[in-house]
Amino acid sequence: MNSAANFHVHRSVSFGIATPVSWATAAANAIRQQGGSVFDMYLAALACAWVTDPANCSPFGRMQGVFSVAGEIGCISAPSAIRQVPESALPIPVPGNIAAWFFLRRNGHLRLPFGTLIAPAVAVAREGFQPTIGLKVALESEGPDLSEAFKAIYLDETGAPREHVRNPQLANLLQILAASENETDFWCSLRATDPGPWRPEETLDNPVQRPAPRILDLEFGGRPQRLTTTAALHTWGTWTLLGAAVTMELRRHGVLRDFARAMEAYVLSTIFLLDRIPFAVGTLEPKTTRPSVDIDILADAAAIAERVIRSLDAPVDELWKDLQSTYFPGPDSWTDDANTNHFAIASGNDFLSFTTSIGPWFGSKLPWWGAGLGYSYAMESRSLFEGQTHDVTEMSPLIIEAGGRPILAIGSAGSERILGSLTYLLFLRYGLGFNDCMTDLMAKPRVFPKDGKLRMHSDFWPEARAHLQARGFEIAATGYEPNTHMGMVNAVERLDSDQFESGADPSSSGSAL
Template sequence: MYIAALACAWIADPINCSPFGRMQGIFSVAGEISCLNAATRIRPVADSTVPVPGNIAALFWLRRSGRLRLPCRDLLAPAIALAQHGFTPNSALVTAVQDSSSKMSDDLRTIYLDESCTVRSFVRNPALSELLQVLAVSESEDEFWRILRTRDPGPWRPGETLDNPVSQVVPRTLNLIDGGGRAQRLLTTGNQETWGTWTLLGAAIAVELRNSGALDDFARAMEAYVLSTILLLDRIPFAVGSLQPKVSRPSVEVDIASEAETIARRVVGLLDVSVKELWSELGKTYFAGPGSHTDDANTNAFAIASGDDFLSFTTSIGPWFGSKRSWWGAALGHSYAMKSGAFFEGQTHDVTEMSPLILETAGCPQLAIGAAGSERILGALTYLLFLRFGFGLGGDMANLISMPRLFPKDGAIRIHPDFCHATRTHLEDRGFTLSPTGYQYERHMGIVNLVERLDSRKYRSAADPSGSGGAL
């Protein structure tokens, strides 16, 4: 189900994902819980911004492991037809093409723009259809790359291998108690290429704040969330938005419990200081500084359930249309690490911003959830976890993602215009600048997709009101 949907997204959502991008995910299938990590591998070539893809390697790994029950030609048939026959671009794609057209290579511009440089009302991509047909019949990853490069060498050196080993690892977990007193377990990808560890830390901070009694008032609780998010993003060993490492050897091997206690204690202290003292402390973080501005590029998140099996995967090619170059009608991935020229000791893979999650209740998967939007991925997911495990709101998670949100970004608080007036006033009184943000794709606070099991027979799915995604 995921591969079929992903391949269609390569066609219809080319701004955020491509066969030449990367993949991170967590799954619970047939009782097995694991993570699949397929980051883009860094090429040992000076000034290169085109890494070796992870998506293709992951697909062949899934084939070899026996997890794809249908032949690839059947899984890819809908995407092949979509690329051949074409589709009407949605508003999100139109926006991204208009925003990126001046930087796009000529072949990408030809696909999406007509002779008058207007976004096409109907998009076809026969080259990408041919790529998918090759992918459908190739017996191995080596055969796939050999066929493509025989027809078109691409941006790699003649003898350069495109092997990219993926890894399957045990998820990182966090035990939680929800507002109804139920024991739950949050699972995510705890590796260097995702926000996973930091999302768990955000949930743990929410619990610490709840236990401290600091969240009894809603407006004060929202300030606590804002402060905890700023301190959490400041704690991560990569600069917000740029993914430039702050230290020579960044790591996700942290003690979540002690880190959560430390940050929650700082938040509680800041809630009670004067406005002057508050901003004196915030001035020491990334948030109030000139380097806080980041882009609005996205990834694509998939959440799927079938019976007892749950899957949450994310994929990305970096900023919109990746490196703005293409090969076989698909955008080539773009490495943030190579773009910045900042490497850390022992680095072999690109660093990305993804955080697929699964939530278990009584040992059974209940929720698969993920988000898109650079550092807003972390913000969107930690906000929902804050509402559930910090503030104690019950109900379906599908209802929670439809509630107005807020997120500290670019030195201000992005906030939905229908957020409660008392909270808006409270935050302004505390010196924060509010940046009203509508439910729009161009400027959002993270785009969430989820599927949730309500009981043994009922499921519910939801797509973020700011995105163009769908829920079935």
């Protein structure tokens, strides 16, 4: 298969790193060489991403993550808290990222001081960097809507992306973060210079949450494996595990033996899975007053698999009559192309999979201290559902264990394509039985139902493409590029006791080591 030439794969001994940008990967490795933990490595990488991937993340954003460290499996959830301002029709989000930084230090997860972790990002912010292809795509898309302060940082006098970007204001913010004893001191230092969008009396307290992880046990190649992800309402995690469970049901029923038909089964299972989620695709507006992820994964998987099998056997007109009852054919299928970003890091037996976001590209399009202010989807929908206290986001970091130890950290960026890319890769491995390592699976062409069509890589298997067209699906062929991607995956996989292989998605500006 002819995937993009910029696909970044690397094999290392005893560690692996895959991040959205090369500066973040280099920072994580530098911290590893200084004896840092996987959490130290992540924070150093994250700070560099704040500088060099500003369309997708910010200190004023949010994060979700799952980790396996020193034998402990856990989740960290730091979404944006929603504050309803009386004089405004829109809620003001309070970021979770900063609280997470201090939470990790307070709970003994860090080995190195903040100043050491932040030093690489400060250097890049002060000295400047050349924008990635992904950042240029975001700037060309959002440039006209950015505030003048943002334009001054990233656009030249003609309105084109700068060839060299510097952000000294963000460097100052990072140095304040390094010098602060706690998040309260940090916010007070920033607001003493610029009060920001919040009321003067308002605290920016947004404690980190520790939800129990969601776990799915399955068997592959005669070996038990365990999939672990975040399970809070504001993630794709539960739904990714549901997708994997549907795959196992379809395989159990023997409907994946024919390759082209198997690809139709994947497409149908993805449509039915997205239709099952209690939020409208592309908007995350709730379908119910109080949406919930309290589902029985195995029972739901059996029901979806049964519906897929019925649809596979149905004539084309009956198939599309059923699909008309879903979100897929109509305008509700349309979604934007804004992204998040993901970090996969492993060192020895410690694995970490974290995703961060500020909402659509550049968040609210307004900076504070040179960084994008976090965006709340409630701000877009102008509605809060009953009991909502935190933003609804689409993050789905995942760790897979075999033999009682972690073997894979993986995650993706790209709104609902997060779910699509991860379930697709799990489908190739668990459904079709591909024994390739994950980086090889990432290089294979993908298909994803989006905007009423099947977005499909141009080098997709011809027989499967012809089968899907014969079943009535319209194909939107695409290359491996950041503006029409199908999920930007980062992954680190342990191949044996010492060998690790890391990969960054062919459609991204990501970097692996």
